[in-house]
Amino acid sequence: MLLVLLALCLLWMSTARADDAAPLPVDFPGLVAALPQADFAAKQAIVTRMTELHVPQARVLLAAWLDNRLESRRSDGKVFVVEEHDGTLVLVDPFDGKGAGEGAADDFERVRSNNALRKLLKVSIAQFDLKDPDPRVRAAAVRQMRRDLDEDTVTALRAALTQEKDGRAQHEIRVALAVSDLGAGDAAVRLAAVRALDGETAADVYNALKPLAQDSGTESDASMRAAAIGAVRHIEVWRNFYEALETLFFGLSLGSVLVLAAIGLAITFGVMGVINMAHGELMMLGAYTAYVMQQLMPHHVGAALLLSVPAAFLVSGLAGVAIERTVVRYLYGRPLETLLATFGLSLIMQQLVRSVFSPLNRSVATPEWMSGLWQVNDLFSLTWNRVYILVFSLVVFLLLVLILNRTPLGLKVRAVAQNRGMARAMGVRTERVDALTFGLGSGIAGVAGVALSQLTNVGPNLGQSYIVDSFMVVVFGGVGNLWGTLISGMGLGVVNKLLEPYAGAVIAKILVLVFLIMFIQRRPRGLFPQKGRAAEGT
């Protein structure tokens, strides 16, 4: 019994002594627990040890530390990764990465760092990433490190290069080392670095090379400068290429919005000859449908958006049928009167929305899969929402073409558009076809509104801003010609964006409008005029 007590006593003493003499616990939890009491020297040792241990959670903890987001609780000394929101700290457990409630900022003490420690943290984090099993993460880590190179990171990179098996990651490391070599004292090393960087396109490489290529720049060696100029020029060529590509994409993106807005008009105006000034407001209805759907399903943003496409088609389509049945049908053959009456309807619809939803703009959330960037390469990235809307507009367009050309309804619509009397004589119920056609065009306006809700805020004036543009698109493309609408919408979008860098957004828009006014005067029937007898009747 005494022996046991003695043994326990010794054991206790030995562990107590271990705390003093052996400063480092061996495992990650122990290291974390030791952090709050450690002095800077001890902290450095802890960081080094954590890096050696290579526990995945350590990376998160170190990154948080570097961000000054690591705090220890005063009451029990527990360490948490925190996020501050208005004086309260949202706690995350560093071991399992799960939330651990909240706490008042006063109850916590920051785990401090100094400059030397921060440097060590950076290198340490990079080393974590450099050992990540995923080569893409490794490559990304190198790219991240490249922005802020110093001796320690370079040493770490050199060490990583010997271990690296993946070609792409290897390449990234070599680029990073070359960027660092640009500042080397030895001219030959610098020259080799410039040569190695020739063909790279990333912005930081460009920024590193640019001063060397300038006359008044830092580089004195002539051959070296020539090489730098060559490398810079290569980057610039690619930059220009991708800038052009980006402009093209922005143009197509704007064009896709124009096409979406105009394509419904192409039906009501182009096929039926009805000037529907309320078209923009039907789009607005669609956008509000998306908003309402999202209010109904707040936790399923993506599903709400997908469902709002058919919902908006129904809402706007039914509104369109109602407009046709109550107003437009009395005005066939009097296009100018239709214009006025539907304009009146648009005012009513705007005010109605203002009364129901308030005049304030509403925002419709973007689902995760539609937000963010699609980074194609160093110089070229696209926003996902614009990519989706571009694709969406093409899908809607093709569906519409299919409906008009391959369905019985489409057949009747075309028949009535070409010769109302004859279609009637053949047994087509023209009144019904009119209502359905108008509903189809209006429904597509609603669908366009859903797309717009992803680009701008939803407000009562949403539609107004598109009405002039969409009429221009239809007329420019040639009334009654869907393909013409597609080409003119995309074309006008691209032209607009091409002009923007030179003239500014507003002037570009004015120029396009003036161009359209002139064009319509030269060729009143648009790019692709309808041929045959249907075109003659005015």
Next chain:
Amino acid sequence: MIRIMRLGQVRHAAPAAASGGDFGGRVFYAVLLAAALLVPLLNLAVPESSALHLSTYTVTLLGKYMSYALLAIAVDLVWGYCGILTLGHTAFFALGGYAMGMYMMRQIGSRGVYGDPLLPDFMVFLNWKALPWYWHGFDSFAFALPMILLAPGLLALAFGWFAFRSRVTGVYLSIITQALTYALMLAFFRNEMGFGGNNGLTDFKDLLGFDLHRDSTRVGLFLVSAGALGLGYAACRHIAASRFGRVVQAIRDAESRTRFIGYRVENYKLWLFVFSAVLAGIAGALYVPQVGIINPGEFAPINSIEVVIWVAVGGRNTLYGAVLGAVLVNFAKTWLTAALPEVWLYALGALFVVVTVFLPQGIVGFLRQRLGAGS
């Protein structure tokens, strides 16, 4: 042979409108004359305590209606008589207004907030050093007055020259007139244009030496507006009744036939359009000193469409109907936007629908029908 007979049939509507126009025209002149006599009297001669006193606010309001009525006549002339549905007439209205505004801006002189003797306040604010070339000359009314006529007139000439020669008609013309005013609106919103950008031109002090804040100046402006309306009406009436006007109405009813008979349709349309634009410019020039501001919002396409609805409400193709519509709709607007602001757009929207569907000839047409049925 048959074609000629049918042409005669189409044209038979015009004399009927002209004969009915005499009575309506007489009423118009009488009301205008009465207003021109009574308004100054009630404002200046009747003491403020009296129930009959007309406030200066009302006088200015009436003056504003007068300039709107002149604009409505201009629109009726091209729409009612020639079938050109212009959705861009406020572009000409606003250009006339800007020309007048530029003159009044220069008149402010060193009394502006920044006290610069040459540059208007907004230019000082934008750090401009010199007056843009197109602002030169606007310090004299002798230069500004022709500009009020020329700016809208030349724009209409250039626009109409292209549009009518290439035979842009109907809806297409409506859409490009709308695009025209839309483009101008975007342009005038830019600070770099040198027209005050977003805020436009405002803070006017006086006009031809008359203090704009004095009651007598307000009454004077009202009288000038009423006079311009009367003269504009007479001129339009004269044009409509002339040989030129007959051809114009023939163009409205059967453009191709008129062309085949041998008339240069585009020239008739062009000169009518230019005259109408000048009239709209004058209306704008009268409007600006009374409301005290001109900004790019005046170019907004919706304003142009609103003018068209004034004409439609009153009854197009009559001229006095346009005046009636302009005054009635604007009175309703003044009253409703103050009393029930949220109802105004419903009312305006409903007006568009009801008039086009149920009253294609407007109030005048409705009254004429009722009177015709009664007699």
